[in-house]
Structure formats: structure tokens, C-alpha cells
Amino acid sequence: xxxxxxxxxxxxxxxxxxxxxxxxxxxxxxxxxxxxxxxxxxxxxxxxxxxxxxxxxxxxxxxxxxxxxxxxxxxxxxxxxxxxxxxxxxxxxxxxxxxxxxxxxxxxxxxxxxxxxxxxxxxxxxxxxxxxxxxxxxxxxxxxxxxxxxxxxxxxxx
Numbered sequence: 001x002x003x004x005x006x007x008x009x010x011x012x013x014x015x016x017x018x019x020x021x022x023x024x025x026x027x028x029x030x031x032x033x034x035x036x037x038x039x040x041x042x043x044x045x046x047x048x049x050x051x052x053x054x055x056x057x058x059x060x061x062x063x064x065x066x067x068x069x070x071x072x073x074x075x076x077x078x079x080x081x082x083x084x085x086x087x088x089x090x091x092x093x094x095x096x097x098x099x100x101x102x103x104x105x106x107x108x109x110x111x112x113x114x115x116x117x118x119x120x121x122x123x124x125x126x127x128x129x130x131x132x133x134x135x136x137x138x139x140x141x142x143x144x145x146x147x148x149x150x151x152x153x154x155x156x157x158x
Contacts, residue, residue, distance in 0.1 A: 010086060011046050017053025020070040025077060032078065040139055047084045048091045062097035071098040075128065080135030082128055082149070093156050099124060129153060 013031060035043040051061055061067050075081055085092035100119055129150070136146050 009046075010048060010088070011043065012048045012050060014050045014052050015070070017066075020051070020053070021066050023070055023073050025073065028074060028078070032084075035084070041141070043084055044141075044145075045084070045086050045092075047081075048086045048088060049095060060097075061094060062100065068098045071095055075099060079127060079131035082132045082153070083135055087152065092152070096128075096153075096156060099128075 011031065013027065019027070031047070051067060054061065054064060054067070057064060082092065082096070085095055087093075101121060132149060133146055136149065
């Protein structure tokens with residue numbers, strides 16, 4: 001089961017292995033319903049997904065088929081999910097990496113930061129970008145906010 005905390009600044013949703021493998025979106029559905037009731041724009045760049053139950057797996061999350069399938073289902077149902085994903089600790093990049101087929105990681109010796117670059121299927125990239133921008137227009141986000149999203153997404157690409 002997924003759990004989330006709402007401190008009005010950041011919503012952290014813990015996605016455990018059983019929840020992921022069951023492709024269960026109930027907790028995400030509930031969270032987005034709460035967002036709608038309280039004013040959707042307050043929750044822009046607000047969700048952090050934390051994966052639990054794969055700690056002993058040596059692969060990165062974007063290499064685990066079950067996690068990739070889960071995030072694919074999330075984006076199939078909520079193609080504008082990028083609007084809500086926080087960039088804290090590159091949360092948005094790690095989630096999007098699960099939707100990509102190629103990745104490049106770089107790190108500097110002695111530093112903990114990892115620079116993750118992705119290669120999207122062109123149709124997938126267009127779909128995510130267009131659906132998110134369409135959603136932002138529907139909820140009356142500013143042009144500046146839309147441009148920031150485009151720049152943020154472009155910075156993640158190979």
C-alpha cells in the first residue's frame with residue numbers, strides 16, 4: 001500500500017513493493033482527489049515518490065521492470081503527472097527515467113550527486129510534454145510556468 005504525508009509543502013508518497021507489483025493506483029487517486037478539493041495549483045512540483053522494498057536489489061529503479069510498469073500505468077492514467085512531481089533530489093528525473101529506454105549517468109569522484117540524462121522515445125516525450133502543457137493551460141497556469149516546465153524537462157534529455 002502507498003502512504004503519503006501532506007504537510008502543505010511537500011507530499012511524500014511511499015510506494016512499497018506490493019503496491020507497485022499490483023499496479024495499484026488507489027493511493028495516488030486519493031491524493032489527487034485531495035489536491036482537487038484544496039486547489040490543484042498549490043500542489044505543483046509537490047509530490048515525491050519514495051520506493052520501498054527494493055533495497056536489496058542492486059539495480060537502479062529505472063532498471064526494474066515492475067517499477068517501470070508501475071510508472072507507465074501512472075502516466076497512462078495521469079499523463080500530466082509531471083506537473084505534480086517535485087524536483088527535490090531529482091525525484092522527477094528518477095520517475096521519468098523509468099519511462100525511458102536509454103540512460104546515461106555521470107558522477108564526479110568524491111561527490112554523491114549523480115547526473116542522469118534520458119533518451120525518450122520521441123512519441124513518449126511529445127505525449128508527456130503536450131499532455132502536461134495542455135493540463136497547465138486548462139488550470140490557467142502562466143506562460144512563464146509552462147516555459148519553466150519545458151526547460152526543466154529539456155535539461156533531463158541526452
